[in-house]
Amino acid sequence: MSALLVDNIGELVTNGVGEGPLGIRRSAAVLIEEGRVAWVGPAAYAPAADRRIDAGGAAVLPGFVDSHAHLVFAGDRAAEFAARMAGEPYTGGGIRTTVGATRAATDDELRATVRRLRGEALRQGTTTIEIKSGYGLSVADEARSLRIAAEFTEDTTFLGAHVVPAEYADRPDDYVGLVCGPMLAAAAPHAKWIDVFCERGAFDVDHARAILACGQAVGLGVRLHANQLGPGPGVQLGVELGAASVDHCTHLSDADVDALASTRIDCMCHEGQHTSTVATLLPGAEFSTRSPYPDARRLLDAGVTVALATDCNPGSSYTSSMPFCIALAVREMRMTPAEAVWAATAGGARALRRDDVGVLTPGARADLLVLDAPSYLHLAYRPGVPLIHQVIRNGVPQ
Ligand code: NIG
Ligand code: FE
Secondary structure, three states: OOEEEEEEEEEEEOOOOOEOOOOEEEEEEEEEEOOEEEEEEEHHHOOOOOEEEEOOOOEEEEOEEEOOEOOOOOOOOHHHHHHHHOOOOOOOOOHHHHHHHHHHOOHHHHHHHHHHHHHHHHHOOEEEEEEEOOOOOOHHHHHHHHHHHOOOOOEEEEEEEOOOOHHHOOOHHHHHHHHHHHHHHHHHHHOOEEEEEEOOOOEOHHHHHHHHHHHHHOOOEEEEEEOOOOOOOHHHHHHHOOOOEEEEOOOOOHHHHHHHHOOEEEOOOOOOEEEOOEEEEOHHHHHHHOOOOOOHHHHHHOOOOEEEOOOEEOOOEOOOOHHHHHHHHHHHOOOOHHHHHHHHHHHHHHHOOOOOOOOOOOOOEOOEEEEOOOOOOHHHHOOOOOOEEEEEEOOEEO
């Protein structure tokens, strides 16, 4: 059995047992066998291995878990971005532009875009990514979007209820029927999750509940786009349905925060407890739509588990960079650097209900980032700087 030792780690973020909320170990080493973490401990006691990577005293942390990304699309909306920066508001109306371009693209064109963005994300430290459909909005186009997404990740999400497509504009009930019937049947074999954009101008709470219930009935896990553009019932619907995550959470009432906090459960995890419905914050969207950021501090202080993700898509957030989101969360959302790094790793894993990623403890998948920096703090302290020196995914140096 071939073993790889990552040695001479100045600061190791484990998100497990260790110092502080990130479970930090100093002067550490990690032994990797068969794609898994086999041992974590002081470098001085490191077991022998066939191969060795010298981290040179730098920081090492778990690969980022980007739990919210829309990578299957064609075209871009740079002109829409420019118009926003000149004062136009973001309404989500541009989604239909991307739907047109996506329907017109070949499978290979869509696949090439996912491959390009997946590669971009990996180079910036993302070792687990969720990928949604949602720019096809026909039975065939949603099914192929998910088929292509499944070539790149096991965390695929059916978002047939992104918006009502133009051809159904005056009969939304019929579109909901299509989503719950033939579209779900074609999508489900390629999907693990179901998502709905529950927002004024997209799907109301009754439609969202009906669609998510149909998805649950065929075994898909629930996640939601909720409370992005204004206050609304999405977050509480997510809690009602036992969603793994409600995403955006930009406009929350006290009742929304209380509902999320009420999903708290005790666990054998490092933190001792977490909320079974995670609030996933997507600061790239607020950055790119010039909107007020969500109040992460309020959620954290209420005991809600928070994840950070990119929301990578051509409309509201065309970034694949988790380090950028960490920097925004610290500077603009009053998260500490430790909270932001936790949210971008272990938090993302919780939002995907996974315990094999987001941590560096024995048994976890060996997804490690070697930084070109002595501490995880530099991810927020040195924004925009390419600090991801080396990525190891599934035990394999990339
Ligand atoms: O998460 N809010 C809905 N969906 C995406 C935006 C999609 C788009 O503008 O193309 C989001 O922000
Ligand atoms: Fe999104």
